[in-house]
Amino acid sequence: MAAAAAASSSPSQGRYDVFLSFRGEDTRNNFTAHLCEELRTKGINTFIDEEKLERGQAVSAALVSAIENSMFSIIVLSENYASSRWCLEELVKIIQCMKNSGHRVLPIFYNVDPSDVRNHMGKFGEALAKHEENSKEVMERVQIWKDALTQVTNFSGWDSRNKNESLLIKQIVKDILNKLLSTSGSDTENLVGIDARIQEMETLLCLASDDVRMVGIWGMGGIGKTTLVRAVYSRISYQFEGCSFLENVAEDLKKKGLIGLQEKLLSHLLEEENLNMKELTSIKARLYSKKVLIILDNVNDPTILECLIGNRDWFDRGSRIIITTRDKRLLLSHKVNLYKVHKFNDDEALEFLARYSLKQELLREDFLEISRAVICYAQGLPLALTVLGSFLFSMSKEEWRDQLDKLKSIPNMKIHEVLKISYDGLDFEEKNIFLDIACFLKGEDKNYVKEILDYCGFFSVSGIRALADKSLISFFHNRIMMHDLIQEMGMEIVRQESHNPGQRSRLWLHKDINDALKKNTENEKIEGIFLDLSHSQEIIDSSTQAFPRMYKLRLLKVYESNKISRNFGDTLNKENCKVHFSPNLRFCYDELRYLYLYGYSLKSLDNDFNAKNLVHLSMHYSHIKRLWKGIKVLEKLKVMDLSHSKSLIETPDFSRVPNLERLVLEGCISLHKVHPSLGVLNKLNFLSLKNCEKLKSLPSSMCDLKSLETFILSGCSRLDDFPENFGNLEMLKELHADGIPVRVLPSSFSLLRNLEILSFKGCRGPPSTSWLLPRRSSSSTGSILHHLSGLYSLTRLNLGYCNLSDETNLSSLCLLSSLEVLDLSGNNFVTLPNIRDFLA
Structure with a gap:
């Protein structure tokens, strides 16, 4: 009762739950009187004209006001209803309010056939015909009345024929009370951003269509799915013959099982108690002729959808089914239309929090300060805003600042x-x-x-x-x-896995990692360690014997996030390293898959390094001179990145590293030798030797790299030449050789038929000459240009800053039939060549 009473204002304020429209001479002293009494007995504030109109007051104005200020209109369509011009005008006004303000219409067909009302037959047809015969009536007005009568039959209502009148009245009042309770519970007027979201939902539901539609509301926990669906239910439920809102279906499934859920659904839709599914044929058999609204909230099992809503042919035309879930796949498998609930934007979050602040006597600056902090923490999640707003605004500044600091390390458990x-x-x-x-x-x-x-x-x-x-x-x-x-x-x-960091599966905090290493206890549960040293001054000592006890360790990354993208030329001194890598450092390598050690301070990996399952090895800015001695069996290794290891003088023996796909040696400025075993890497597709300043030659075996697609040599300022059989790199697509001093390309270069991108930017010859392209007078057939002519797949060519001039013969570039981009910037042209002549 309390909820129903809360949904309406007192009569003195002119607000009503229900407006009763009826033909007085038919039902005033019987059915309508009994219905009105039962409504009021249940605490439902009801308008009926004989008691509410004051003497001398204009009837029409009073009725219009009463209709506009009521949530529902119950229309008792008795056999003489249409004979009253006054009743018909009431009906028209009710339909207008329904369209304009969400007013809800509930018809009762009192001893009349609904088809007579819809098709203007029987007593209704006779009454309308008399209105048309009356010369005082305007024909346009009669048509409006007809349209209103037709429309009212589209609403879900009650047919009194062959019904126990007392039971029928109880059923009607029960239904009204349920609708009022659901309306008062939603309180959509006080929900931030709800109107826009309801409109989006109504577009998907397309209530004007008579097909059967299913819509799934999807989003993360606490985003407001249930709140939205309650508001939608409150807004549209009156338009259906049967309604069911099953909240938190996942929890109900645990308690009641599928049969219990089916019985609960049918009890709502059929308004029958104590249903037994064993005695029923199926949900489809009971509902296929009934226009229903079903809401299944928090579905987590596809079986629920299969057993409760099956296929669209289970329901009558115009039925709507709404499902809320956190699992998008569940909705996709049932082929429903999707609606994703989005989090609050900052303006909505601020409006939401303002309502909590109104309950407290806060100064404006206090409100803004705490609101900014809460909004930053909640990131638009309504659940978080609700939980935090409910108690933070009642605290002192000192208390709520302390609470927000606490949340950074200990999340709110709700x-x-x-x-x-x-x-x-x-x-x-x-x-x-x-x-x-x-x-x-x-x-x-x-x-x-x-x-x-x-x-x-x-x-x-x-x-x-x-x-x-x-x-x-x-x-x-x-x-x-x-x-x-x-x-x-x-x-x-x-x-929560353990109070002891060494007994947790993953470690990322400096304090926890240091604790696990220092205690030197069994750490067999640790699977991953990611240590960011950017904001720490403490030196971590790796001489501990904790690492060998990490039997499940598969991911290890020691890095500095604010230095990962160092500029070439930066220095990294051993003294600056925040991890002291001990010569006695040992790992349990059995499960290690990913190893990233930034600033590794030792000259090589330990002799026992035997990471048989290692797939990725990165050691940026290390002090390594030789990665390992002899041969290591690393048959699963796919990535090796030793970028900016400035002490590295030669690459390791790759004989037993057959599956390497990516090798990065950028910025290894001391590297002067690439091991001949490089050629065994027949799966290598990316190789970077960028800025390896001391590298003078490439092993001829590298031309056996049948899978190599990208090769970067830019900045290798001492490289003498390419191997003669360089053209054997048949899969090569990109070659970046900016600033190299090579004077002649091997004749096999023209065999690189798959090469798409080629850059020789900054490859200058002596002043006034060009090593790259011949002068017009030159008859040299060994020029670079000659060896480019066979590159039929080349689309981008960069010859910028190559000391080219007007005398350079560019005509042979026309042979590059796929060329799309040609860069000649930074050269010595007085007259720009006609680039179009060289492009496809």
Whole structure:
């Protein structure tokens, strides 16, 4: 009763729950009187003209006001209803209010056939005919009345024929009361941003269409799916013959099972108690002729959809089914239209918080200060705004600042538990992928994340898709993103594995890692360590024996995030390293897949280095002179990156590294020798020797690299020449050789038929001459130009800053039939050549 009373204002304010429209001489002293009494008995504020109109007041104005200020209109369509011009005008006004302001219409066909009302037959036809015969009536007005009568039959209502009148009245009042309770519970006027979201939903639902539609509302936990669907239900439920809102279906499934859910659904839709599915044929058999609205909230199992809503042919025309879930795949498998709920923008979040602040006596500057902090933390998640706003605004400045600081390390458990539901629904491998992203890989390039996950033996494509479908991750410019609160939830799951950091699966905080190393205890549960030293001054000592006890360690990354993109020429002294790599450093390599050691201070890896499962090895800015001595068996290694290892003098023996795909030696300024075993790397597709200033030659064996697609030699300022059989690199697509001093290309160069991008930028010869292209008078057939002529796939050629001039013969460039971009900038042309002559 209290909820119903709260939905309406007192009569003195002119606000009503229900307006009764009826033909007085037919039902005033019987059916309508009994209905009005029952409505009022249930606390439903009801308008009926004989008691509410004051003497001397204009009847029409009073009725219009009463209709406009009522939530519902009950129209008792008795056999003489249409004979009253006054009743028909009431009906027209009611229909107008329904269209303009969401007023709800509920017809009762009192001892009349609804088809007579719809088709203007029987008593209704006779009454309308008399109105037409009356010369005083305007024909246009009669047509308006007819249209109103037709429209009212489209609304869900009641047929009194062959019904127990007392039971019928109880059923009507019960239905009205339920509608009022759901309306008062939604309180949509006080919901921030709800109107725009409801409009988007109504567009998807397309209520004017008579087909059967299913719409899925999808989004992360706490984003407001249930709030939105309650508001939609409140707004549209009156238009259906039967309605059911099953809230938190996932929880009900645990308690009641599928049969219990089916019985609950049918009880709502058929308004019958104690239904037994064993005695029913099927949901379809009971509902195929009934226009219904069904809302299934928080669905987490496709079986629920199969058993409760099956196919669209289970329901009558005009039925609508709405599903809320965190799992996009569940909706896609059932082929429903999707609506993704988006988080609050900053303006909406500020408006939301303002309502909490109104309950407290806050100075304006206090409100803005705390609001900015809360908005930053919540990142538009309504759940977080609700939880934090409910108590932070009642605290002193000192208290709420302390609480916000606490949240940085200890998440609010109300928020945590709601978000964790999505994590609990993942399988074992998906949980591991989620935790790796939350603890280590958030914000990284999607392809990079997939590579690391694949290294660990996970099925990255399906795993990442599962997390995205459950709104646990998103994508932005091909980077994997995650809401900060979801990331906190993931990190908290790891923290709760043990009070002892050494007994957790993943470590990322400097303090926890140092603690695990110093205690030197069993660390057999640690699977990953990512240590960012950018904001730490403490030196970590790796001489500990903790690493050999990390039997499950598969990911190890020691890095400085603010120095990963160092400019060439930066120096890294051993004294500046924040990790002291001991000569006695040992690892348990059995499960190690990914090893990234920034600023490694030793001259080589230890002799016992035997990472048989290692896939990725990066050692940027290391002090290594030789990576290892002799031969190492690393048959799973795919990536080796020793960028800016300025002490490296030669590459290791690659004889037992057959699956290497990417080798990066950029900025290794002391490198003067590439081991001949390079040629065994028949899967290598990327090789960078950029800025290897002391490198004078390339081993002839490198021309056996049948898979090489990208080769970077730019900045190799002492390179004498290319191997004679360079043209054997048949898969080569990109060659960057900017600033190299090579004077002659091998004759085999023209065999690079798949080469698409070639850059010789800055390859200058002596003043007034060009080594690259002959003068017009030259008859040299050994020129560089001659060897470019066979590059039929070449689309981009950069000859900028190559000391070319007007005397340079460019006509042979016409032989490059696929050329699209030619860069001749920075040369000595007085008259610019006609570039169009050289482009395809």
